[in-house]
Amino acid sequence: MFAALWIFFSDRLLISFADPATIARISTAKGLTFIAVTAVLLFLALNIVPPEEQWSAQPAEINIRTGPYRLLLAVLIPIIAFDLQWTFWAVISPYAWFLFFPAVFFSSWIGGLAGGMAATALSVSLVWFFFIPPQFSFTLEHPASIFSIGVFTGMGVLFSLIHERLRIAERKAADICFRCLVEQSLVGMYIVQKGFFHYVNSGFAEIFGYDSPAELIDLLPVRDLVAVEDRERVAENIRRHAAGEVTDMRYGFTGLRRDGSPIHIEAHGRAFSFNGKPAVIGIVLDVTERKQAEAKIHALNAELEHRVGQRTAELTAANRELDSFVYAVSHDLRAPLRAMSGFSQALVEDYGERLEGEARVFLDQITLAGRKMGELIDGLLTLSRSIRGELRCDTLDLSATAERLLAELSREEPERRVAWQVEPGLSAQGDARMIERVLYNLLANAWKFTARTAEPRIRVFAEADDGERLFCVADNGAGFDMAHAAKLFQPFQRLHRQDEFSGTGIGLATAQRIINRHGGVIRAEGSPGQGATFSFSLPLKSGGKGEQP
Incomplete structure (x- = not known):
């Protein structure tokens, strides 16, 4: 921007003079002044960015390796500027460099040093041949043209160097950030080449008991940090990496700390090229505590x-x-x-x-x-039999079994008139003999405790409870107090006197053990004089009405 304004106003000043000698003196002074100002700006620009050796202990090359697309775009910008200036030359004339200063600026910003220098050379050639009198020739008829070419070339070089230095600064800043992350990492990082460590971070040195990475880099071979029994295997893994036989590898080995104590190491490595030669880069983890825990x-x-x-x-x-x-x-x-x-x-x-x-x-x-x-x-x-022996996996029709058992109970006491209702389609999987014993004990229990009820009723059905399928036997008999429900399933425990309802106190205990062996749960709900409901679950695939087992 400074160069464009300088040329624009200084050239307009020259137009106001008619004496060739005066014009020559002013042009010379203008050129020398511009060169001095440019030199000062160039000095300041090159010293704003610290030298590379201050950023890193390792030397770095100036980045002239721009991508082909960036370089192509950098060269294309002056061509676009030429096309626009050629089209509107009648308006822009005599300011030959008017569009090429911003063109070179953006070319160096996009293409770096190589792109900026190429754009500068191309711009000088185009302006010299097409816009500086005499046109279509590389001869110069006015001394001021030499200064303008020199000034533009100097500015092009300045733009290219400044942008290149800025690129280096950005890259070095990213480098510093990455180095800080690597050095502060608790994970050990390494680069191995030809059996020696060419780089390790502080985490690596700490894992193996060393004070700093400098004690390891290019001094100790890898084998010195590996237990004797694992040295051949580790060396073979590194060789396979370097030979390109494997790209990534993960393995464990026993390492040796500086004091000779063993540690368990888990290594991750990847083959890559370091200084043009095959090497292995990776990380190591101290898994000693994990191994001890295992x-x-x-x-x-x-x-x-x-x-x-x-x-x-x-x-x-x-x-x-x-x-x-x-x-x-x-x-x-x-x-x-x-x-x-x-x-x-x-x-x-x-x-x-x-x-x-x-x-x-x-x-x-x-x-x-x-x-x-x-x-x-x-x-x-x-x-005793309910808690011994292997369980079979049978499919049992609970509805048909319940109907048969109730009919048998009715035949044993034909004088009683008990109404019952069995939901059709109930089925379950389990040991058929044992499940039938559970159903018989519950039905016999309901039959017995409805003996003193005027209109006894027994119902067999299934219901869902929190996603669980429950099979239920309900009656309207004597019932029980829920405060004593825990005693129901204990052997020989009874909630009624023997002269009220006979029994051994073993039936419900047997039912509970059978259901528990199947992985299910049995529970009871009741109220004195209002009847009782016993329900049990069978985790094996069971079905209700309309379901297949």
């Missing part, structure tokens, strides 16, 4: 497996003892019980007529107690 986890897992093995052995032994107990209950205890029941029955049949009063009552109590003892033994055996 070792602790492995030790804990091993201990846990050992404990599980012990518990399994103990459980196996307990199951064997339980099997022995069940065998004793089913055989050894039943034998004297059968004898007691048999003799008491024979006594009734043979001498019943002779027994009167309390004697007959005592005999009836013996018979009743024997029957009760038999029921308890059967209940214990059923409870």
Whole structure:
């Protein structure tokens, strides 16, 4: 802008003089003044940007490697300026450099040093040949033209150098920012070439116990930081990188700190060219703490497996003892019980007529107690079987099973009139024998506790609860107090007296254990005199009405 204004106003000043000698003196003074001002500006511009050695300890070359598209655009701008000036020369004349100063300025800004110098040379050639008298010739008829060409060339060089220095400054600023990030990083970064470190950051030196990177760069070979057992493998990985056999690689090895203590290292590397020769650049992570934590986890897992093995052995032994107990209950205890029941029955049949009063009552109590003892033994055996053995995965039609079980209960007590309703299409997956036992216990429970209800009703249905499918058995019988609901599923726990409702107190406990073995949950809701609802879930795929198992 300064050059354009200088030429514009100084040339208009020259037009006002008619004496050639005066014009020559003023042109000379104008040129010398412009050269002096340009020199001062050039000096200031080149010293505003610090020298490269102040930015980095490593020398850097002036960037003349502009991209081909930028260089092409830089050369194209003076051509556009020439086309415009040629078109409007009648208006612009005699200001030959009017459009070429901004053209060279933008060319150097876009194309850097190479683009600016090329645009300057092209602009001088075009203006000299087409616009400086005599036109269409490289001869000069006026001394002032030499000064104008020199001034323009100097400004073009100045623009190119300033923009190049600004590019260097920007690049160095980015370099400093990147170096700060690298040096402050806790991750170790390295460049390896021919088995030596050509660069490491502070994080790398700290990981291996050194005070500064200078103690490692170009001094220590890589192998000195690697445990003996891993040196060949690390050297082979570096060789494969350098040979181009692999581009990226990640591996672990045992490293050696300065004091000789081992550390676990995880290395990431990538092949690249450094100073025109193959090298490896990458990062290292100190994973010693992670490896120690993994070792602790492995030790804990091993201990846990050992404990599980012990518990399994103990459980196996307990199951064997339980099997022995069940065998004793089913055989050894039943034998004297059968004898007691048999003799008491024979006594009734043979001498019943002779027994009167309390004697007959005592005999009836013996018979009743024997029957009760038999029921308890059967209940214990059923409870034992519910927690042993493998589960099968069957598909059970709950609706059909419930209808059949209710019909059997009705045949056992034909004098009772109980209304029932079973939702059709209920199905579930699980051990069919065990699930049927659960359903029987719940239905028998409902049948028993509606005995004193005027219009007994039993309903079997399914409902959804928080995304879970529940199968329900509801009745309008005696019900229970929810404050004692936890006792319902404990063996031999009863909420009603024996003379009110008979039973062993094992049925609901057996049902709960079967459902728990299937991974489900059973719960009860009720109110005294208002009936009860027992619901259970089966996590295995189960269906309701209209669903397929």
